[in-house]
Amino acid sequence: MFMETGQKKSSSLVARVFRFYYEGFTTMSSWGRKVWIIIIIKLFILFFILKIFFFPDLLKKNFENDAQRSEYVLDQLTKTTVADD
Amino acid sequence: MIDAVDLSLVDWSRAQFALTAMYHWLFVPLTLGLSFIVAMMETIYVRTGREEWKRMTRFWMTLFGINFAIGVATGIILEFEFGTNWSNYSWFVGDIFGAPLAIEGILAFFLESTFVAVMFFGWNKVGKKFHLTSTWLVAVGANLSALWILVANAWMQNPVGMVFNPETARNEMVNFWAVLFNQVAVDKFLHTIFSGFLLGSVFVMGVSAWLMLKKREEWLAKRSILISAIFGLLSSLMVAFTGDMSAKTLAQVQPVKFASMEALYDGSKDAGLVAFGILKKSDEKILDEKAASNFVMKIKIPGLLSIMTGGSRDVFVPGIRDLINNGDQNRNILPIPEMMQRGKFAKGVLDDYKRARLVGNRDQYDVIRREYFENKTFFNEYFRYFGYAFLNSPEDAVPNVQVSFYSFHLMVMLGFFFILVCVLALIMLFRNNLVKNKWFLWIMLISIPLVYISSEAGWILAEMGRQPWIIQNLMPVSVAVSQISAGSVLTTFILFAVLFTALLAAEVSIMVKQIKTGPKH
Numbered sequence: 001m002f003m004e005t006g007q008k009k010s011s012s013l014v015a016r017v018f019r020f021y022y023e024g025f026t027t028m029s030s031w032g033r034k035v036w037i038i039i040i041i042k043l044f045i046l047f048f049i050l051k052i053f054f055f056p057d058l059l060k061k062n063f064e065n066d067a068q069r070s071e072y073v074l075d076q077l078t079k080t081t082v083a084d085d
Numbered sequence: 086m087i088d089a090v091d092l093s094l095v096d097w098s099r100a101q102f103a104l105t106a107m108y109h110w111l112f113v114p115l116t117l118g119l120s121f122i123v124a125m126m127e128t129i130y131v132r133t134g135r136e137e138w139k140r141m142t143r144f145w146m147t148l149f150g151i152n153f154a155i156g157v158a159t160g161i162i163l164e165f166e167f168g169t170n171w172s173n174y175s176w177f178v179g180d181i182f183g184a185p186l187a188i189e190g191i192l193a194f195f196l197e198s199t200f201v202a203v204m205f206f207g208w209n210k211v212g213k214k215f216h217l218t219s220t221w222l223v224a225v226g227a228n229l230s231a232l233w234i235l236v237a238n239a240w241m242q243n244p245v246g247m248v249f250n251p252e253t254a255r256n257e258m259v260n261f262w263a264v265l266f267n268q269v270a271v272d273k274f275l276h277t278i279f280s281g282f283l284l285g286s287v288f289v290m291g292v293s294a295w296l297m298l299k300k301r302e303e304w305l306a307k308r309s310i311l312i313s314a315i316f317g318l319l320s321s322l323m324v325a326f327t328g329d330m331s332a333k334t335l336a337q338v339q340p341v342k343f344a345s346m347e348a349l350y351d352g353s354k355d356a357g358l359v360a361f362g363i364l365k366k367s368d369e370k371i372l373d374e375k376a377a378s379n380f381v382m383k384i385k386i387p388g389l390l391s392i393m394t395g396g397s398r399d400v401f402v403p404g405i406r407d408l409i410n411n412g413d414q415n416r417n418i419l420p421i422p423e424m425m426q427r428g429k430f431a432k433g434v435l436d437d438y439k440r441a442r443l444v445g446n447r448d449q450y451d452v453i454r455r456e457y458f459e460n461k462t463f464f465n466e467y468f469r470y471f472g473y474a475f476l477n478s479p480e481d482a483v484p485n486v487q488v489s490f491y492s493f494h495l496m497v498m499l500g501f502f503f504i505l506v507c508v509l510a511l512i513m514l515f516r517n518n519l520v521k522n523k524w525f526l527w528i529m530l531i532s533i534p535l536v537y538i539s540s541e542a543g544w545i546l547a548e549m550g551r552q553p554w555i556i557q558n559l560m561p562v563s564v565a566v567s568q569i570s571a572g573s574v575l576t577t578f579i580l581f582a583v584l585f586t587a588l589l590a591a592e593v594s595i596m597v598k599q600i601k602t603g604p605k606h
């Protein structure tokens with residue numbers, strides 16, 4: 001019986017939270033809708049275009065394991081000798 | 086031994102990072118400041134129960150929401166760039182960045198998905214006090230979120246709390262508290278959040294001034310100016326105070342940057358602070374004797390620089406030439422050629438370690454590890470200057486003096502201007518003649534772009550003044566950069582420029598529309 005009450009309580013909490021967000025989104029003002037469209041487009045560009053096609057993690061992509069990565073960076077740290085401005 | 090690093094690659098990678106960071110910083114400070122102003126207005130509404138205050142709160146909350154939503158996730162691009170354009174750096178910093186950025190990420194996620202939602206969806210659905218609590222939590226959370234980013238940045242300005250592991254070629258955090266309470270982090274966090282509060286205040290004052298110029302919403306505008314002018318005045322005084330704290334720390338941990346801010350080539354006791362100055366045009370870093378007169382004109386406040394750095398006019402403030410030739414014995418700062426020697430020694434040890442590992446000579450690299458990398462003296466006396474091994478001459482350790490000088494002075498002058506604006510706004514409000522003084526309403530409106538310029542100038546000083554370092558004394562930008570084609574960096578530079586400009590245009594257009602619409606009845 002206690003479990004049932006607990007389940008009811010938790011499901012009603014989930015339902016209330018869902019309703020809260022649902023009503024919030026469906027009754028949103030026009031500026032709210034606009035910024036949400038911008039957010040979605042922005043996140044899509046960031047994570048599905050820029051990250052995938054333009055910004056790979058170079059060391060992850062070019063080397064198989066951390067030992068190779070550290071060897072490469074160690075190489076860079078002991079070879080390069082150039083000053084910037 | 087010398088591998089040529091394509092300087093155009095370094096320049097484009099830096100330009101891209103600067104572009105994304107500066108655009109990102111257009112959104113952040115308004116979130117930091119406006120969130121608190123909204124929380125204060127809502128507090129008055131909850132205490133008084135007056136609907137006008139609720140209306141006012143909702144108006145400014147709308148503008149906060151637009152800025153927050155457009156700015157969200159713009160900072161993530163900087164993390165993308167670390168992995169692609171700055172992969173050597175990313176690897177070298179190891180887990181130092183991981184912990185603060187993970188905390189920031191978790192905090193931001195919970196903040197955004199819960200309390201921001203209550204702020205905007207919760208009116209009339211949750212209790213007044215719960216709503217108010219959510220608004221305050223958003224304000225506190227946004228500022229705490231900034232803390233972790235600033236802790237990471239401060240570590241780059243003053244690396245502490247770590248050891249370098251030659252096996253992994255990474256730095257490992259050994260003291261989280263040293264990283265968190267790094268003096269640069271404390272100064273930077275306080276200075277940045279108070280400057281955000283000031284920016285939010287000037288924004289509210291400017292928009293309210295526009296409403297008054299249009300003879301609209303006088304009641305709301307006056308009260309908004311009252312709250313923001315008080316908040317802005319207190320914040321601007323704190324900005325000045327924490328700026329002074331930062332200067333003292335800089336003189337110790339980034340002395341060349343400090344001297345460059347003042348274009349001080351030859352140090353002295355009783356050193357004066359340049360209140361206003363125009364530097365001679367030069368492409369050189371002017372490190373010869375001619376530099377003694379590198380100003381076209383200047384107005385100096387006698388003795389103030391010595392007092393700021395050491396609390397007394399008798400304190401010697403070293404100039405750029407002093408730091409190169411003699412260092413600063415009072416602060417245990419070595420001459421730059423000496424730091425270069427020590428850096429080269431550390432690099433030689435690392436090279437020996439690498440070679441021993443390459444040929445599988447375990448005995449030798451165990452000895453090197455034990456005698457050097459597990460030896461505190463080697464770490465504190467030699468490895469801390471590792472980055473100097475990559476410099477060709479001591480002058481390479483000097484940042485662009487013109488950029489450092491002008492960004493610093495522009496920031497400070499505008500900072501004092503905003504103190505004046507806040508004071509005048511309060512005086513006119515109490516004398517009840519603000520509406521009559523249209524010239525001052527225009528000044529408040531024009532202050533909006535000016536406060537953004539001063540905020541960006543602060544970051545230009547922080548980041549350009551740190552050059553040539555990406556991590557102070559440990560790693561120059563030329564070593565940190567990934568070996569990729571400059572063309573690909575240029576392509577993404579243009580993509581970002583287009584994306585961010587579109588986001589900014591969208592923000593400004595939606596915001597202007599909401600301001601013109603005004604508060605809802």
